[in-house]
Amino acid sequence: MYKIIQTDEGVVAANGFFADGVSAGLKKENAKDMAFIFSEAECEIASAFTTNKMAAAPIKHFKAKGMFKSNFILINSKNANAMTGAAGVEDIDEILATLPQNVINPIMSSTGVIGVRIPKQKIIQGAKLFDLSKKEPHNAAKAIMTTDTFSKEISVRVELEDGSVFNMGAMAKGAGMINPAMATMLCFITTDANVDRAQMQEILDEVIVTTFNSVSVDGDTSTNDTVLLLSNSTSGAYDEIAFKEALYAIMHFLALEMVRDGEGATKLVTYRVSGAKDDKEAQKVAKALSDSLLVKTALFGEDPNWGRIASTVGASGAECNEETLSISFNEHCVYDKGRLLFDAEMEEKTAKVMKLDRFDISCDLGVANGKFTAYGCDLGYEYVKINADYRT
Amino acid sequence: MYKIIQTDEGVVAANGFFADGVSAGLKKENAKDMAFIFSEAECEIASAFTTNKMAAAPIKHFKAKGMFKSNFILINSKNANAMTGAAGVEDIDEILATLPQNVINPIMSSTGVIGVRIPKQKIIQGAKLFDLSKKEPHNAAKAIMTTDTFSKEISVRVELEDGSVFNMGAMAKGAGMINPAMATMLCFITTDANVDRAQMQEILDEVIVTTFNSVSVDGDTSTNDTVLLLSNSTSGAYDEIAFKEALYAIMHFLALEMVRDGEGATKLVTYRVSGAKDDKEAQKVAKALSDSLLVKTALFGEDPNWGRIASTVGASGAECNEETLSISFNEHCVYDKGRLLFDAEMEEKTAKVMKLDRFDISCDLGVANGKFTAYGCDLGYEYVKINADYRT
Numbered sequence: 153m154y155k156i157i158q159t160d161e162g163v164v165a166a167n168g169f170f171a172d173g174v175s176a177g178l179k180k181e182n183a184k185d186m187a188f189i190f191s192e193a194e195c196e197i198a199s200a201f202t203t204n205k206m207a208a209a210p211i212k213h214f215k216a217k218g219m220f221k222s223n224f225i226l227i228n229s230k231n232a233n234a235m236t237g238a239a240g241v242e243d244i245d246e247i248l249a250t251l252p253q254n255v256i257n258p259i260m261s262s263t264g265v266i267g268v269r270i271p272k273q274k275i276i277q278g279a280k281l282f283d284l285s286k287k288e289p290h291n292a293a294k295a296i297m298t299t300d301t302f303s304k305e306i307s308v309r310v311e312l313e314d315g316s317v318f319n320m321g322a323m324a325k326g327a328g329m330i331n332p333a334m335a336t337m338l339c340f341i342t343t344d345a346n347v348d349r350a351q352m353q354e355i356l357d358e359v360i361v362t363t364f365n366s367v368s369v370d371g372d373t374s375t376n377d378t379v380l381l382l383s384n385s386t387s388g389a390y391d392e393i394a395f396k397e398a399l400y401a402i403m404h405f406l407a408l409e410m411v412r413d414g415e416g417a418t419k420l421v422t423y424r425v426s427g428a429k430d431d432k433e434a435q436k437v438a439k440a441l442s443d444s445l446l447v448k449t450a451l452f453g454e455d456p457n458w459g460r461i462a463s464t465v466g467a468s469g470a471e472c473n474e475e476t477l478s479i480s481f482n483e484h485c486v487y488d489k490g491r492l493l494f495d496a497e498m499e500e501k502t503a504k505v506m507k508l509d510r511f512d513i514s515c516d517l518g519v520a521n522g523k524f525t526a527y528g529c530d531l532g533y534e535y536v537k538i539n540a541d542y543r544t
Numbered sequence: 545m546y547k548i549i550q551t552d553e554g555v556v557a558a559n560g561f562f563a564d565g566v567s568a569g570l571k572k573e574n575a576k577d578m579a580f581i582f583s584e585a586e587c588e589i590a591s592a593f594t595t596n597k598m599a600a601a602p603i604k605h606f607k608a609k610g611m612f613k614s615n616f617i618l619i620n621s622k623n624a625n626a627m628t629g630a631a632g633v634e635d636i637d638e639i640l641a642t643l644p645q646n647v648i649n650p651i652m653s654s655t656g657v658i659g660v661r662i663p664k665q666k667i668i669q670g671a672k673l674f675d676l677s678k679k680e681p682h683n684a685a686k687a688i689m690t691t692d693t694f695s696k697e698i699s700v701r702v703e704l705e706d707g708s709v710f711n712m713g714a715m716a717k718g719a720g721m722i723n724p725a726m727a728t729m730l731c732f733i734t735t736d737a738n739v740d741r742a743q744m745q746e747i748l749d750e751v752i753v754t755t756f757n758s759v760s761v762d763g764d765t766s767t768n769d770t771v772l773l774l775s776n777s778t779s780g781a782y783d784e785i786a787f788k789e790a791l792y793a794i795m796h797f798l799a800l801e802m803v804r805d806g807e808g809a810t811k812l813v814t815y816r817v818s819g820a821k822d823d824k825e826a827q828k829v830a831k832a833l834s835d836s837l838l839v840k841t842a843l844f845g846e847d848p849n850w851g852r853i854a855s856t857v858g859a860s861g862a863e864c865n866e867e868t869l870s871i872s873f874n875e876h877c878v879y880d881k882g883r884l885l886f887d888a889e890m891e892e893k894t895a896k897v898m899k900l901d902r903f904d905i906s907c908d909l910g911v912a913n914g915k916f917t918a919y920g921c922d923l924g925y926e927y928v929k930i931n932a933d934y935r936t
Binding site for chain 2: 453
C-alpha cells in the first residue's frame with residue numbers, strides 16, 4: 153500500500169523544481185503578471201489543450217515544436233496571445249530566445265484578452281526579473297490569476313510501500329469560461345516521480361475526464377486552456393496506482409476550486425446523474441444541468457425549482473421520461489417516478505439545502521445504468537458585472 | 545401577384561374567429577390569465593411542439609387525440625401542467641368536458657410553473673366567464689403572458705391577383721427559455737385561407753426553421769412550446785406562395801418580438817454567419833453565438849469584445865480557422881482573415897454600434913458557402929433578477 157499526504161509547497165513540492173512570480177507591468181498597480189516554473193533536470197511532459205479551433209499562439213507553438221522535453225515554462229496573464237496568427241507564434245519565439253542558456257526547449261503559456269498582439273518588450277523585460285533559484289510558489293500562483301479571486305495550489309507527498317517517496321505539486325487558474333471539454337484554465341503540475349512520458353500522458357487523459365472536464369462555470373470553452381504535467385524523475389520512485397490517485401486528488405481539488413471561484417459564484421453544486429442509457433448520456437445530462445442559465449439563476453435565488461431541473465433533463469437530448477425520472481436535493485427526493493413530493497414541508501426542507509454553500513442535486517433517469525458526476529455553480533449579478541466590462 | 549397588408553386585428557383578423565381573455569384568479573391582482581380562441585366553423589390544424597422529452601400534459605393530450613380538426617383553444621398562463629403525469633392529462637379531459645356544446649374537439653394549452661397540478665376548479669370556473677361572441681384579441685394576448693413585458697400580436701390581409709382575399713392573425717408569448725428548436729413560447733395563428741391540412745403543415749415546418757427556431761434568449765428549451773395554426777377556410781381564397789409569405793411575415797415578426805422582449809433584454813442582435821461548410825454548420829455557429837454567456841454579457845456591457853466572438857466560433861465545433869475567419873459589427877470589419885483591424889479608431893466606431901438597440905454581428909468563416917441567420921439578445925442584471933425568484 154501507499155500513503156498520500158497533503159503538503160503545502162504548491163508547484164515546487166517536487167525535488168528540483170523552482171517557481172516565482174514577478175510584475176512586468178501588464179496588470180495594473182504592479183500586480184504580479186508573469187511566472188516561471190523551472191527544473192534543473194530536463195522533464196518529460198504530458199499535456200492537454202483546448203478543443204477550441206481558435207487555439208491560441210502558445211498552444212500552436214507547443215504543438216508545432218512537438219516538445220516532449222523541457223525544463224522551463226514561462227506564463228503570463230492579461231494577454232492570451234490568441235487570434236494573433238503566425239505573428240503571435242513568432243512573438244513567442246522571439247521572447248523565448250532571450251531566456252538564459254540553462255533553459256531547455258522553453259514553453260510559453262498565456263491567458264487574458266483575445267485578439268491583441270502580446271506586449272513583447274514588456275514580457276522580455278519581465279523575464280529578466282526572474283531568479284531561477286527562487287522557490288516562491290504562491291507568487292507564481294498569484295501571477296497567473298485573471299478574474300480569479302484566490303490562487304489555486306496544492307501539493308502531496310506519496311510514500312510507497314518500499315519506503316521510496318515521490319512528490320507532486322500544482323497551481324492553476326480558472327474563474328470564467330470553465331466548461332467540460334476544457335475551458336479557460338491553465339494548470340501546471342510538477343512531479344519527481346520516475347514515470348515515462350507515454351504512461352504519464354495516458355494517465356492524464358484518463359484523470360482529466362472526471363476532473364477538469366466535469367466542471368462548468370459558464371459553458372464557454374476558451375482559446376487557451378492548457379494542462380501541463382512535468383516530471384523530472386529525480387525521486388526515482390514510482391507506482392502506477394499511487395501516481396494516478398495522487399494526480400486525481402490534485403486535479404479534482406483544483407477543478408472544484410475553479411468552480412468554487414467561478415465568476416461571481418456563491419455555491420458549488422454537484423450534479424449526480426444516474427440511470428442513464430450509458431455514461432455518455434449521463435454526461436450529456438450533467439453538462440446540460442451545470443450549463444443551464446435557468447438552473448443557475450434558480451441556484452442563485454436559492455429557489456428549489458425542481459421543475460427547471462426536470463425541464464433541463466428533458467431538453468438535454470438524453471433518453472428519459474417523466475415516469476422513470478427521480479430528482480433529489482441532497483437526501484430529499486422532490487419527484488419520484490411520477491410522484492409529486494414537493495409539498496410545503498418539502499419546500500421548506502429543500503429551501504434550507506439551497507442556502508448551503510455546497511450541495512448535491514441528483515437525477516436518476518431510471519432508464520439503464522449510465523452515470524456521471526459534474527460540478528457547477530450559480531450565476532448571479534456578479535457574473536454579469538465581471539463579464540459586462542471585462543476588458544476595462 | 546398579390547399584396548400583403550398589415551392590419552391590427554390580432555388573432556381574430558380572419559373571418560369567423562373570436563377570442564378574449566379573462567381572469568380566473570391564477571395570477572395576482574385579477575390580471576387576465578385565461579384566453580380562448582373560437583371559430584364558428586371547424587378548422588384544419590397544423591402544429592409544432594417542443595422537442596423536450598418532458599413535454600407537458602397539454603402536448604401529450606393533443607398528440608394522444610391526434611386532433612386535426614377543432615374549433616376551440618383554451619389557454620391558461622401561470623401553470624404549465626408539466627411533470628404532472630397521467631393525472632395532468634386527465635385534468636385536461638375534465639376541464640374540457642365542461643365547455644359549451646358548440647365547441648368541437650377543444651384543445652388546451654398552458655404556460656407557467658412546472659411540476660404543480662393545474663388548479664382545475666379555478667380553470668373550470670374561469671372558462672364559464674368566456675363569451676364566445678367576443679372579439680377581444682388584445683385581452684387574449686395579455687392573458688397568455690408570463691414574464692413578457694408586452695403582448696405580441698400581428699395580423700395581415702392578403703389580396704390575391706384574382707381579387708379574392710384571405711386574412712391571417714396571430715398572438716404569441718415568449719420571454720424566457722427561448723431557444724432554437726422551439727422553446728417556452730406559445731403561438732396561435734388563425735387564418736380563413738382555403739388551405740388543406742397537409743400543405744399547411746408542410747409550410748409551417750418550413751417557415752419555422754428561419755423564424756422561431758432561429759431565435760434564442762437563454763438556450764433553454766421548455767416543456768410547453770407550442771405553435772398551432774388553424775384554418776377555417778371560410779374565405780375560399782388561397783395561393784401557396786402568398787400564404788407562405790404571409791405566414792413567414794407573421795412568424796418572423798413574432799420571433800423577433802420574443803427576442804426583443806427576452807427577459808431583461810435591452811438589445812436585439814442579428815448573427816449573420818456565412819462561409820460555413822454547410823448551412824447546418826452555419827446554424828451551429830449562429831446558435832453558439834446567440835447562446836454564449838460571454839458574448840451576451842459583452843453585449844450588455846456594450847463592449848465590442850470581438851475576441852469572445854472568435855473564441856465562441858472556435859468552440860462551436862464547426863469547421864473554421866483564424867486564417868479565413870472575418871468578423872464585423874454592422875459594416876465595420878474588426879478582424880479580416882488574420883488581420884487585426886481593431887485599433888483605437890475602430891474601437892470607437894464599434895463601441896457606437898454596441899450602443900444601438902439593434903445591430904448585426906457577421907462572421908464569415910471563409911470555409912465554403914453555408915449560411916444561417918440567428919437572433920439573440922444581451923443578458924444583464926434583469927435576467928438574473930427575473931429568474932432568481934421566478935416562482936415567488
